[in-house]
Amino acid sequence: MADNKALLARREKNIPRGPFNVIPAFAQKAEGARITDVEGNEYIDFAGGIGVNNVGHAHPEIVRAIQDQAEKFTHTCFHIFMYESYVELAERLNELAPGDFDKMSFFLSSGAEAVENAVKIARYNSERSGIICFQNGFHGRTLLTMSMTSKIKPYKFGFGPFAPEVYRMPFAYCYRCPFGLKHPSCDVACADYLEEFFISYAAPEHTAAIVAEPIQGEGGFITPPPEYFPRLKKIADKYGIKLIIDEVQSGFGRTGKLFAIDHWDVAPDLITTAKSLAAGLPLAAVTGRAELLNAPHVGGLGGTYGGNPVACRAALAVLDILQNDGLLKRGQELGEKLGKKLLKLQDEFEIIGEVRGKGAMLGMELVKDREKKTPATEETKKLISRCHENGLILLACGNFGNVLRTLMPLTISDEDLDRGLNILRDGLLHITENSA
Numbered sequence: 001m002a003d004n005k006a007l008l009a010r011r012e013k014n015i016p017r018g019p020f021n022v023i024p025a026f027a028q029k030a031e032g033a034r035i036t037d038v039e040g041n042e043y044i045d046f047a048g049g050i051g052v053n054n055v056g057h058a059h060p061e062i063v064r065a066i067q068d069q070a071e072k073f074t075h076t077c078f079h080i081f082m083y084e085s086y087v088e089l090a091e092r093l094n095e096l097a098p099g100d101f102d103k104m105s106f107f108l109s110s111g112a113e114a115v116e117n118a119v120k121i122a123r124y125n126s127e128r129s130g131i132i133c134f135q136n137g138f139h140g141r142t143l144l145t146m147s148m149t150s151k152i153k154p155y156k157f158g159f160g161p162f163a164p165e166v167y168r169m170p171f172a173y174c175y176r177c178p179f180g181l182k183h184p185s186c187d188v189a190c191a192d193y194l195e196e197f198f199i200s201y202a203a204p205e206h207t208a209a210i211v212a213e214p215i216q217g218e219g220g221f222i223t224p225p226p227e228y229f230p231r232l233k234k235i236a237d238k239y240g241i242k243l244i245i246d247e248v249q250s251g252f253g254r255t256g257k258l259f260a261i262d263h264w265d266v267a268p269d270l271i272t273t274a275k276s277l278a279a280g281l282p283l284a285a286v287t288g289r290a291e292l293l294n295a296p297h298v299g300g301l302g303g304t305y306g307g308n309p310v311a312c313r314a315a316l317a318v319l320d321i322l323q324n325d326g327l328l329k330r331g332q333e334l335g336e337k338l339g340k341k342l343l344k345l346q347d348e349f350e351i352i353g354e355v356r357g358k359g360a361m362l363g364m365e366l367v368k369d370r371e372k373k374t375p376a377t378e379e380t381k382k383l384i385s386r387c388h389e390n391g392l393i394l395l396a397c398g399n400f401g402n403v404l405r406t407l408m409p410l411t412i413s414d415e416d417l418d419r420g421l422n423i424l425r426d427g428l429l430h431i432t433e434n435s436a
């Protein structure tokens with residue numbers, strides 16, 4: 001039987017280093033919130049394949065849906081020969097997405113592709129080209145979405161020139177307020193800044209869309225205050241600019257609501273989803289105002305694999321699990337429990353500068369000292385590798401790589417959660433003792 005070392009040697013010889021790897025091991029099987037490698041080592045999964053496995057690995061209903069569909073047909077291409085699951089999934093997303101207006105949805109294969117298509121739709125409808133996105137934002141690795149992404153290394157470095165007509169605003173990063181203000185006395189000046197941004201950087205008459213993550217994922221689980229998105233939407237509406245909310249990482253129950261933007265009670269014009277939408281099968285969606293989605297001409301939108309029938313069936317099963325099995329409620333409970341534990345760790349460890357997020361999408365920003373907030377980048381790296389050695393898969397994020405994020409399956413058992421948190425605490429002890 002292959003071992004990790006031998007497989008790693010084959011990987012290094014045959015696959016470029018660009019597609020990164022976090023754990024130097026190869027999966028044999030995964031169930032719930034556990035992954036077992038080819039040598040039989042077991043890991044608690046706090047990463048969920050980067051937020052893809054909200055319903056857990058190998059959920060029996062997902063497996064059943066995939067098997068059933070695979071026996072019937074795996075691909076016809078929706079553009080060539082249609083199937084009901086695509087239509088049913090669109091109906092359900094249209095019903096569930098925020099907004100008291102007619103909606104439509106269509107499907108693609110990756111998060112980046114969904115964001116690209118949402119931008120295409122906004123541009124087509126407005127006959128404007130400008131896109132406003134945000135510092136610390138992440139939207140993917142294609143030319144346009146890489147251009148919209150904020151962090152230079154590793155995402156953009158050496159890959160230019162970038163797509164034109166992309167403008168970047170500071171985000172509502174309260175812990176490191178770009179305006180040096182404090183919430184709530186700031187009165188969300190970062191949202192009102194949009195009016196000033198129009199003067200110096202991007203004319204509103206030329207701006208097609210504002211694209212924002214409700215909680216910035218790769219950027220550090222940055223969670224804007226309650227007034228932020230309503231204010232931003234109001235200004236966008238004033239100028240006829242579409243609000244595109246990128247729910248690729250924050251969506252599908254992660255925050256205890258189906259869409260994270262529901263926490264701000266805002267109805268975006270367009271929403272992009274992917275990741276946990278189909279429990280690991282490559283599926284992404286653009287959902288939004290029917291008149292916007294329906295405007296582009298026939299053939300202007302689509303893709304060979306978009307809305308693959310196996311992926312659509314998996315997504316329908318995800319929705320059943322989230323709605324019928326009470327997984328949204330479980331996500332809320334998990335979030336509360338997790339939040340309490342992380343705040344307790346913050347009391348214990350000076351290095352934890354802030355705990356933030358919504359539901360089970362929580363981040364802990366590590367700093368060398370709480371006063372200056374110097375990012376504890378090296379310490380975070382050490383902590384993560386210690387956790388990996390002890391069988392916990394944990395991911396960092398943030399432009400300084402100093403934010404720990406929780407993306408475990410919402411189905412995680414209390415036992416696995418506690419085990420994972422104990423490993424995390426050991427990691428914190430390890431780095432704080434070492435750095436003392």
Ligand SMILES: Cc1ncc(COP(=O)(O)O)c(C=O)c1O
Nearest residue numbers: 110111112138139140217248249
């Ligand atoms: C908010 C957000 N948008 C877009 C993407 C890109 O998705 P994909 O990797 O499926 O292209 C990601 C991926 O992490 C993401 O977090």
